[in-house]
Amino acid sequence: MAAPTLQQVFPPLKNDLILRAARGERTERVPVWAMRQAGRYLPEYNEFKQEHSATFFDMVRSPSMVCEITLQPLKRFELDAAIIFSDILVIPQVLGMGVDIQDGKGVIFDFLLEDPQELGKLRKSVDVAKELKYVYEAITLTRQQLGGQVPLFGFSGAPWTLMKYMIDGSSSAMLPKARKWLVKHPEASEELLQLLTSVIVDHLVAQIKAGAQIVQVFDSNAGELGPGLFHKFALPHLKEIAYKVREKLREQNVEPVPMVVFAKDAHFAIEDLANAGYEVVSLDWTIKPTHARRLAGSSVTLQGNLDPCLLYSTEEDLKKHVKEMMQKFGTQKYIANLGHGVIKDVEPDNMKIFVDSVHMYSEEMNAIA
Template sequence: MKFPVLKNDRLLRAARGEEVDRIPIWIMRQAGRYLPEFRELRSKHDFFSICQTPELAVEVSLQPVRRFDLDACIIFSDILVIPQALGMTVEMRPSIGPVLPNPIVSPDDISKLDSRADICKKLGYVAEAITLARHKLDGKVPLIGFSGAPWTLMGYMIEGGGSKTLSKAKAWLYENPESSKQILKLLTDAVVDYLIMQACAGAQLLQVFESSAEHLGPELFKTYALPYIRDISSRVKTGIKTKGLDDIPMTIFAKGAHYALKELAGSGYDVVGLDWTIRPEDARAIIGNSVTLQGNLDPCALYAPQNELKQLAKDMVNKFGKIRYIANLGHGIYPDMKPENVEILINTIHES
């Protein structure tokens, strides 16, 4: 598949540990509710209709790239398209967020999942959106594809939505260890197929979101998250080579997994994303320069006065250092954020 020549490859170079002329920056959830142009489009379309309509998904993906001097575009989608592909109903309810009205309650419910689902067929609309986005970007910046990680997806599928404790999902790990591994293996297979499909469609970097790692301690993470995270990176990279594609950098973002930074650095990913609750210098001391670090400004820092925001951004860069570093927030941007503050952050990073 032939695409326009890439003009800004800072993100990819930084991910591979190569020199860059300035620190690259993109922002998790950079396409979404804080932008007035997104809210206007969203008022006319259901959330998952946007995800499932390539033209709309691409329009939303490109909105922040048109507005800001970002170094990457991320395809607009949702991690819960995988449970959808496996036969679960997922709704996006106003003021609530994602809801799965028929969650997995007992091990018997696993048989209700479509374990033979053709992920590439079910989620082909994401591939179409990625290919279209690559052409619409015209090489301006690289395009990021992504997926949720198995433990995070399992949490939603059992809890029936977001949870502050994930107590139902964690209970499964203790009460139904083999059934838990059965679900995680099913999800891992789906994620692998999904990410290889995205690479074939034109994604230039792939990020895996283990957003619920903070609910696991070291032992549970070692048993129920890390093996599947490692399996994904290994199988996706092998699958990409088998397809005759060039190597594509991969990022693992495990929110709250301070206890596993060394293990994450050795899990086969090129980039380790960090949340805002760890000091950059501590993360660098643990990981060194073996992989690229990404992050990790507190999303709430964007509420700060402009001068303070600039100083916070400069301090972050100084603490990480400019080698093997991608600037980002420590989690997704909040929906009431002022776009002008986002611009200040981006410009400050580029000037650092």
């Protein structure tokens, strides 16, 4: 007897808005979700963490905990997607770097890459399916528990952003050591970026096979590079990821899923990102939607880009900001989101206003059109 397909294993999807929008198909309303929609701003997340006396990576490595945390915002808000609760730094971990995230201290590495000779400390061959099995088990469990309510995102950090963490130990642009590597040690930098690319491809493929219905690549430090270094060291690997993920899925007879690229602050690269092999280009809040659409053209879907700080607004002002954003983006080939993640002290009620306003205004705009 043939093995069951994913479609047979998982409940049928009830809300496919975000997948249709990603593919450029017409939608009756704009789908909406938020980066970091599960996490510290939700009282239930903090209560769950205290109840289980769990560290961040304790939770990430527990499929049952991940499932519970991933579903928490879906119980509060009428979101059009879930995103698996995980972290981009699982990739450096499987390459042999100890990483922890501590309250009040942030990211803690057991060592950083000080010079090219230290690339020898990294594992060059990684069985991603084995090493990150907990991520894939969490995705499968969450897909089952979602019951087809909405699609589930998988994700990974991009090669440059992960390289930045592995050398600087932080995402701060004030720490330029990783960028200095690109200039002083281009061959070693390329070796590291290629290693990361290979692992990222395997990680995304495994997430899709486990049940992720759409995936996002986070290049959160892209803008730090500027046009020259970005086009030399970051963009080629982003393109390679998009191409190789689909190639490997086809080889394994798995249907490809939509892919999103988020290159924060890389306004200089929007046109190139729109032609990099991703269905969706996600935008931070510092670019005008109309300008981004002119650069990206009409062939891709755009995602974004409300300033996360606007979630501190009054209800009246927040609705106004959302309405203005919708008018600038339009209602088609568009996924509403924040321009970065939800900030930890945002009121959950304001997140609800954001989500509900996207739906309300987009339905009104579609009715007029």
